[in-house]
Amino acid sequence: xxLELIKSKLHESNFRLTQERxxxxxxxxxxxxxxxxxxxxxxVKKEYNSVGLTTVYRLIEVLTKLGLAxxxxxxxxxxxxFCSDHHHHHFVCLDCHKVKDIYECLEMTHKYDDVGxxxxxxxxxxxxxxxxxxxxxxxxxxxx
Amino acid sequence: xxLELIKSKLHESNFRLTQERxxxxxxxxxxxxxxxxxxxxxxVKKEYNSVGLTTVYRLIEVLTKLGLAxxxxxxxxxxxxFCSDHHHHHFVCLDCHKVKDIYECLEMTHKYDDVGxxxxxxxxxxxxxxxxxxxxxxxxxxxx
DNA sequence: CATGTTAAAGAAAATCATTTTCTATAATGC
DNA sequence: GCATTATAGAAAATGATTTTCTTTAACATG
Numbered sequence: 533x534x535l536e537l538i539k540s541k542l543h544e545s546n547f548r549l550t551q552e553r554x555x556x557x558x559x560x561x562x563x564x565x566x567x568x569x570x571x572x573x574x575x576v577k578k579e580y581n582s583v584g585l586t587t588v589y590r591l592i593e594v595l596t597k598l599g600l601a602x603x604x605x606x607x608x609x610x611x612x613x614f615c616s617d618h619h620h621h622h623f624v625c626l627d628c629h630k631v632k633d634i635y636e637c638l639e640m641t642h643k644y645d646d647v648g649x650x651x652x653x654x655x656x657x658x659x660x661x662x663x664x665x666x667x668x669x670x671x672x673x674x675x676x
Numbered sequence: 677x678x679l680e681l682i683k684s685k686l687h688e689s690n691f692r693l694t695q696e697r698x699x700x701x702x703x704x705x706x707x708x709x710x711x712x713x714x715x716x717x718x719x720v721k722k723e724y725n726s727v728g729l730t731t732v733y734r735l736i737e738v739l740t741k742l743g744l745a746x747x748x749x750x751x752x753x754x755x756x757x758f759c760s761d762h763h764h765h766h767f768v769c770l771d772c773h774k775v776k777d778i779y780e781c782l783e784m785t786h787k788y789d790d791v792g793x794x795x796x797x798x799x800x801x802x803x804x805x806x807x808x809x810x811x812x813x814x815x816x817x818x819x820x
Numbered sequence: 821c822a823t824g825t826t827a828a829a830g831a832a833a834a835t836c837a838t839t840t841t842c843t844a845t846a847a848t849g850c
Numbered sequence: 851g852c853a854t855t856a857t858a859g860a861a862a863a864t865g866a867t868t869t870t871c872t873t874t875a876a877c878a879t880g
Contacts, residue, residue: 548827585830644778650801655800659793730838731857
């Protein structure tokens with residue numbers, strides 16, 4: 533999903549498109565990984581003049597409400613990943629925290645309606661991406 | 677999973693079986709729902725002489741490490757549900773926070789190995805249990 | 821394009837969940 | 851029993867997140 537589309541989504545919901553938001557949003561989208569608010573703030577600082585941490589928190593809140601950010605709880609830390617609005621699942625690399633979207637879905641929502649009404653579901657896969665897998669093998673080969 | 681089994685699991689890992697832990701554990705297991713540490717603490721207070729909130733936090737930490745508690749992030753709040761150690765998924769009622777275990781699993785772990793190595797996955801279904809569904813219909817029927 | 825309205829930025833303070841510290845106690849092994 | 855050591859609990863510390871307040875800038879309107 534490209535920036536322009538998100539801008540119009542924000543606009544629809546009466547959120548203003550400030551320069552700060554555009555900067556944070558761009559950084560967030562381009563990172564391709566899950567980040568804590570503080571980490572996202574750090575990334576923004578590296579590439580642009582700093583934006584306040586409060587602003588980062590507030591944008592994440594807005595995006596989450598709009599379904600454009602998804603929180604992950606890993607080891608007690610809350611991370612967020614940018615997220616298009618089409619239903620999909622996530623694969624998260626436990627090493628580098630990169631996130632890959634998985635658009636296949638077995639549409640199991642209706643499968644479990646004996647428990648009640650299922651409004652939505654999420655599925656998260658955790659593991660190691662190919663890149664980190666390779667690195668880990670290299671590291672292991674250095675061991676005695 | 678019954679209490680005795682969990683006791684032996686704690687024991688295996690060199691955790692002591694204190695009276696406080698037994699009380700909190702029993703309350704946690706019997707609740708059948710996801711609870712914040714503070715909520716669990718409140719539940720314990722109602723049924724038994726109070727146990728310290730710190731103790732509740734520490735037990736949840738231990739259970740999570742042993743795979744006997746699962747955290748859920750809902751609206752920025754972290755809830756925990758008691759969890760047997762067999763792999764399963766969860767249905768969570770967004771009204772009453774009751775949790776139902778779903779032991780069917782499509783074993784999709786291997787299905788996505790083009791992204792890398794999948795170590796584990798979780799799937800959460802969110803909706804409204806039959807009980808709350810019924811209540812909601814009754815509430816609606818009272819509206820003008 | 822100028823202007824009024826109002827959401828948002830940012831700094832600082834406040835809040836609140838969670839963790840740590842420290843001492844007394846009780847669970848476990850011998 | 852007795853020694854060892856993990857745990858309970860109270861209080862303090864920590865640290866992430868939220869709130870407050872003032873200034874600024876985005877947007878709609880004429």
